[in-house]
Amino acid sequence: MVNSDEDDFDPERRHEREVAGQLATERSEFVSLMQHFYRGELGRVTAWRGRLDKTTNWAVGLMASLITWAFSAPDHPHYIILGSLVVVTVFLFVEARRYRIFDLWRSRVRLVEENIFANAADPEGVVHERWRTMLAEDLREPTIKVPFLEALVRRLRRVYFPMITIIVASWLFRVAVFGPTDIGVLEAAAIDPIPGSVVIGGVLLFYLVMAGLTAWPIDRLAKGEKRLPSERDDEWREK
Template sequence: MTDEDTPEPPDTSGTEIGAGLLEQNMGPSSSLAHLYRGEIHRMKFWRERLDRTSNWAITLMAAILTWAFSSRSNPHYIVLLAIITVSIFLLIEARRYRAYDIWRSRVRMLQQNVFALGLDDSKGVVDEEWRRKLSEDYRYPKMKVSLEEALAHRLRRVYTPLFFVLLVAWVFQLTAYTNDTWPEAAAIGHIPGTIVTGIVVAFYAGILVVAYRPRTWHINGEILPSDVTGWDYSRE
């Protein structure tokens, strides 16, 4: 056997691994379909974690309110403890939402630039740099939304109504379950009622600012209230 007939050893450097796997003109290939299915699974897992946090917050809030109004002798600050507890759940859920957005943003990128293009190529891709961005995201995963934006999203979707139910319950207990007048009725031990009321007002002003101040949203693919329009499926 001559040197010309000797087969070249396989490339073990790893530089060719994955080359050609996803060509520029590819459609939803088998490898991409498996990748998409995996991202959907992880997104679903984190979505369920979000729902569990919300369910626990609502359940605990209902239990505290039930006990707070079970007797006129129960102190009003029990409702304030419920506000603190729900705030803790909000922080936990906001952190989970930031992780959930990692997988959801990848899914939306594939839907917008691969599957939507495969169904109708007349409008092209949404982002010309989607391949580079997705590759970079797989190399160096990072959270794409800030904690404040995640808090604003969860406040708008779930927690603002919960907080205002607790506010109404607190005001009702102070006015209907005690013989004292405001602000003396809001006192907690040696803390005057004016200070307690001021803290509550500041807290609620803060969550309103975080939730509803004008901002540029960085959440990819989330349906915001401004995006809800009457889509006509009969139009071309």
């Protein structure tokens, strides 16, 4: 019986441990590997995008339910709407964290798209000359590229600040219009034992803080947006 190559396979040998390094010099094999890699990373992006959507759906559903219940009867307490404001804020922080992880996978997908697929469709050169090194470094040491503040601001701008605005406006309307007619707005906004003036001041202060964060100028470190190639390279190297 003739011994096959598998009979001499020794996983401890350096040649066997670094067998994947041969793909770096074989063009067809490397392109095939990138195809499978792209599909795998795209699956991760899709999964984490679904997690972002689920968080948003939970926040919207809860907000709509609590606001509807607060307006369904005059004796229902108005502060249940403020409860939805607290829960939506919690969802905001959860989604900001998920967005940072989502961007980790998206950055790899965009790197492949910018330097392989885009160049195949219109061969004018790669966006990043060191894209293979960049990808290898990120695979060896995955790093989250989006600061938490940027993720928080981006989710506020895209989704959560409009939701917070709806909640605050609904609460003010509920207190001012659907509250008891024999007392003033300040008395109607009270949450025993907290005076109405303190409640209204706290809600408005919270809203102004969220508005300030939404308008906060931030540098774009997340991938996937159109920026100058030099800016993308510098930001990636800093990470």
